[in-house]
Amino acid sequence: MNNNDRPLSPHLSIYRWPITMATSILHRATGVAMAIGFIVLVGWLFDAASGPVVYNKFLAAMDTTIGCVLLVGWSYAFFYHLSNGIRHLVWDTGRGLEKEQATASAWFVIVTSVVLTAAFWWVAS
Amino acid sequence: MSLRSPLGRVLGLGSAKDGTGHWWSQRVSGAALALLGLWFAWSLATMSGFSHSDAVAFIGQPLNAVLLLLLSVTMAYHSYLGVQVVIEDYVHSHGLKLVSLVLSRFAHVFLAVAAIYAILRLGIGA
Numbered sequence: 001m002n003n004n005d006r007p008l009s010p011h012l013s014i015y016r017w018p019i020t021m022a023t024s025i026l027h028r029a030t031g032v033a034m035a036i037g038f039i040v041l042v043g044w045l046f047d048a049a050s051g052p053v054v055y056n057k058f059l060a061a062m063d064t065t066i067g068c069v070l071l072v073g074w075s076y077a078f079f080y081h082l083s084n085g086i087r088h089l090v091w092d093t094g095r096g097l098e099k100e101q102a103t104a105s106a107w108f109v110i111v112t113s114v115v116l117t118a119a120f121w122w123v124a125s
Numbered sequence: 126m127s128l129r130s131p132l133g134r135v136l137g138l139g140s141a142k143d144g145t146g147h148w149w150s151q152r153v154s155g156a157a158l159a160l161l162g163l164w165f166a167w168s169l170a171t172m173s174g175f176s177h178s179d180a181v182a183f184i185g186q187p188l189n190a191v192l193l194l195l196l197s198v199t200m201a202y203h204s205y206l207g208v209q210v211v212i213e214d215y216v217h218s219h220g221l222k223l224v225s226l227v228l229s230r231f232a233h234v235f236l237a238v239a240a241i242y243a244i245l246r247l248g249i250g251a
Contacts, residue, residue: 038201042239045193045197049247050243075166089152089156124171
């Protein structure tokens with residue numbers, strides 16, 4: 001039986017992206033980004049334990065344009081995943097699941113994550 | 126009439142044999158990471174510097190060492206749970222899925238052990 005010609009139900013590519021769709025996929029993307037960032041975090045700890053020569057190579061790698069972009073990216077990923085994670089915990093109690101509420105909390109999370117990232121780098125500098 | 130055995134009802138694991146264990150573990154480790162992560166972000170932002178001696182002093186300080194151990198282990202666990210779901214969602218071939226899941230577990234355990242070793246080495250001053 002040939003199933004290839006069956007009509008398919010509309011999927012991701014057909015819809016105009018509501019903001020809640022973007023926040024959902026961004027939660028996963030920032031999670032995966034931090035899983036990779038975890039390697040660098042462990043690298044920082046491990047290189048510190050390995051002595052100044054190894055550690056200074058780590059510092060030099062982070063002190064490049066790519067290194068700085070990655071660090072800013074990981075800090076945003078953390079604050080986004082944190083904010084949206086709390087949004088998920090609120091949902092788990094059954095609250096805030098109406099369409100208007102979810103849209104409002106999506107924008108709230110986006111603004112909060114940007115503000116927290118800016119505050120982090122402001123305190124750090 | 127329920128066809129479920131008394132044991133099945135008590136275990137509450139359902140047809141997937143996993144129950145809500147994964148979901149609940151992800152929430153609890155996530156809540157722990159919210160606190161540990163904010164502490165770590167604040168510590169990084171307020172560190173006096175990032176020279177080797179600065180880093181060694183920070184990691185070796187007892188309370189920092191304990192919190193860093195908790196952060197590393199919890200993050201490895203939470204990350205494993207998250208990456209597991211991503212692999213299960215996107216890798217459809219059974220064999221490749223199994224291999225990816227095992228490799229992901231190896232990698233996460235390796236990272237956790239490497240972090241524990243480094244922190245203890247600096248904390249105990251070997």
